[in-house]
Amino acid sequence: xxxxxxxxxxxxxxELGLGGRSYLPLFVEGLTTTFRHLVGRKITVEYPEExxxxxxxxxxxxxxxxxxxxxxxxxxxxxxxxATACPAHCIDIVAAESPWPDREKYPQSFTIDLLRCIFxxxxxxxxxxxxxxxxxxxxxxxKSREEMIFDKEKLLSVYDQTKDREPMRSRGSQPISGxxx
Amino acid sequence: xxxxxxxxLVKTVLILGGLMMAAAYLVLVxxxxxxxxxDRRGPNRVGIPLTRIRLFGLGQPIADGTKFLFKEEVTxxxxxxxxxxxAPMAAxxxxxxxxxxxxxxxxxxxxxxxxxxxxxxxxxxGIDVGMIYxxxxxxxxxxxxxxxxxxSNNKYAFFGGLRSGAQLISYEIPMGLGLLGVVLACGxxxxxxxxxxxxxxxxxxxxxxPLGFVVFCVAACAEAERLPFDLPEAxxxxxxxxxxxxxxxxxxxxxxxxxxxxxxxxxxxxILFLGGWHFWGLTGSGEEVTWLEALIxxxxxxxxxxxxxxxxxxxxxSWPRFRFDQLMAMAWRMMLPWGLVNLxxxxxxxxxxxxxxxxxxxxxxxxxIPVGWVALVLTWAxxxxxxxxxxxxxxxxxxxxxxxxxx
Numbered sequence: 019x020x021x022x023x024x025x026x027x028x029x030x031x032x033e034l035g036l037g038g039r040s041y042l043p044l045f046v047e048g049l050t051t052t053f054r055h056l057v058g059r060k061i062t063v064e065y066p067e068e069x070x071x072x073x074x075x076x077x078x079x080x081x082x083x084x085x086x087x088x089x090x091x092x093x094x095x096x097x098x099x100x101a102t103a104c105p106a107h108c109i110d111i112v113a114a115e116s117p118w119p120d121r122e123k124y125p126q127s128f129t130i131d132l133l134r135c136i137f138x139x140x141x142x143x144x145x146x147x148x149x150x151x152x153x154x155x156x157x158x159x160x161k162s163r164e165e166m167i168f169d170k171e172k173l174l175s176v177y178d179q180t181k182d183r184e185p186m187r188s189r190g191s192q193p194i195s196g197x198x199x
Numbered sequence: 200x201x202x203x204x205x206x207x208l209v210k211t212v213l214i215l216g217g218l219m220m221a222a223a224y225l226v227l228v229x230x231x232x233x234x235x236x237x238d239r240r241g242p243n244r245v246g247i248p249l250t251r252i253r254l255f256g257l258g259q260p261i262a263d264g265t266k267f268l269f270k271e272e273v274t275x276x277x278x279x280x281x282x283x284x285x286a287p288m289a290a291x292x293x294x295x296x297x298x299x300x301x302x303x304x305x306x307x308x309x310x311x312x313x314x315x316x317x318x319x320x321x322x323x324x325g326i327d328v329g330m331i332y333x334x335x336x337x338x339x340x341x342x343x344x345x346x347x348x349x350x351s352n353n354k355y356a357f358f359g360g361l362r363s364g365a366q367l368i369s370y371e372i373p374m375g376l377g378l379l380g381v382v383l384a385c386g387x388x389x390x391x392x393x394x395x396x397x398x399x400x401x402x403x404x405x406x407x408x409p410l411g412f413v414v415f416c417v418a419a420c421a422e423a424e425r426l427p428f429d430l431p432e433a434x435x436x437x438x439x440x441x442x443x444x445x446x447x448x449x450x451x452x453x454x455x456x457x458x459x460x461x462x463x464x465x466x467x468x469x470i471l472f473l474g475g476w477h478f479w480g481l482t483g484s485g486e487e488v489t490w491l492e493a494l495i496x497x498x499x500x501x502x503x504x505x506x507x508x509x510x511x512x513x514x515x516x517s518w519p520r521f522r523f524d525q526l527m528a529m530a531w532r533m534m535l536p537w538g539l540v541n542l543x544x545x546x547x548x549x550x551x552x553x554x555x556x557x558x559x560x561x562x563x564x565x566x567x568i569p570v571g572w573v574a575l576v577l578t579w580a581x582x583x584x585x586x587x588x589x590x591x592x593x594x595x596x597x598x599x600x601x602x603x604x605x606x
Binding site for chain 2: 060
């Protein structure tokens with residue numbers, strides 16, 4: 019950098035008065051600030067004893083859940099959009115013909131490998147029927163690798179656990195009605 | 200002969216044990232204060248080992264110490280081995296040796312059952328060169344830091360060592376000047392004599408020589424390498440400063456040394472300027488004490504030291520670190536002249552203060568105190584007006600590249 023460059027605008031610091039140059043006001047200011055914080059309210063959350071106060075649980079991207087419709091059936095129509103969108107390839111769906119008349123397919127098995135999942139929320143965005151959602155459960159742990167592979171029942175049970183606390187964020191409650199091919 | 204040896208041994212064990220305990224727990228207090236100032240809670244989990252009892256985190260020093268002791272002793276291949284091992288020990292021993300002449304109380308009563316003289320609460324009582332000894336031994340700490348940084352064979356450690364050497368040597372001069380005023384006024388280099396003199400008049404040196412007090416406090420803070428003067432280890436610039444290459448027990452020695460320096464600085468400020476064990480109406484001021492008085496004196500001295508240490512810890516988070524040229528300018532252009540002004544003032548008052556007071560018919564203190572405080576205000580204002588630390592940071596103009604004949 020050339021200091022003589024015409025494009026450089028030099029800014030001078032403001033002139034200090036006698037008070038500023040004596041450092042006294044700064045000393046006092048620094049000490050009062052630290053002392054105020056010393057006795058002030060602490061913002062640490064004592065986590066395992068106190069739950070974390072989540073301000074926006076609907077924005078948090080924690081463990082997935084598979085939503086149920088009004089009749090308690092899995093909402094998923096096994097369209098594979100989430101599995102396609104998933105950048106970590108952690109969703110594995112086996113589709114089968116639907117036993118219900120209002121849709122063509124349903125997931126015979128729906129597995130998420132949470133050890134691979136990066137919790138990006140792409141599956142939630144991709145889902146056309148709002149069947150998969152990310153909850154605010156953040157304290158996820160397991161004692162074995164197998165435990166961390168969530169199958170359909172487990173994902174549905176996550177919904178049962180969290181449905182009262184976090185209602186479904188669906189844009190419409192009706193699934194896409196199957197017209198038959 | 201024999202009782203003296205036992206007495207010295209008991210005092211040594213008390214001082215060493217007390218210092219090590221204090222160092223461990225001061226680290227915890229330091230972490231607490233740091234956390235509280237930053238609106239956190241600090242270490243509050245570790246309690247009694249193998250139980251669920253927490254005790255507000257009072258077990259933390261045990262965990263920290265155990266961690267240090269069980270760390271692998273890594274000796275980097277590129278270091279100068281003998282110096283690398285000797286340096287932390289030199290720093291550590293020098294920091295501890297100072298406590299031979301620092302009193303931690305007054306005296307025990309003559310009726311304590313020990314034959315001979317009443318027990319003085321100093322490890323080596325009756326050393327007439329007390330303050331000179333402290334300065335001499337304290338200077339060896341510079342060797343610990345410089346040797347460690349040199350032996351580490353690492354440029355960041357070396358920068359830290361260079362800074363430390365320059366800083367410690369520079370600030371020893373204002374520290375000495377601040378001390379000289381006290382020595383002149385009290386007429387003794389012995390710390391217990393200095394306390395006794397302040398107790399006898401009831402006037403602490405900080406009231407009579409506020410200028411010397413400010414100079415000594417700043418210099419002591421710099422000598423202890425505490426923020427805002429902790430340039431030798433300035434983590435943001437120098438990795439870890441002079442102990443970058445150290446780990447395990449050797450690092451612990453350096454860290455404990457730093458804490459002990461802070462304790463020493465607090466002891467010196469409390470003893471030289473804040474009356475030591477003296478407190479008006481509480482401790483008495485004579486040589487003859489009861490057991491209660493002796494204990495109160497110890498408590499008062501340790502209380503003053505504790506408050507000063509808390510002050511050091513609070514200061515750490517209050518003000519930003521000085522730049523190195525500002526640090527040097529502060530030592531040579533501010534603190535050194537202030538110390539000289541204070542010394543001249545004390546000398547003048549020693550010579551003529553008594554006569555002026557007698558002429559006016561007031562006690563000596565009534566002359567000394569106002570003069571001291573007026574001198575502080577005037578000197579400070581003059582310094583602010585002259586502003587010797589200010590620097591012009593505008594970069595010098597550089598010739599454009601193409602005019603220097605470079606194609």
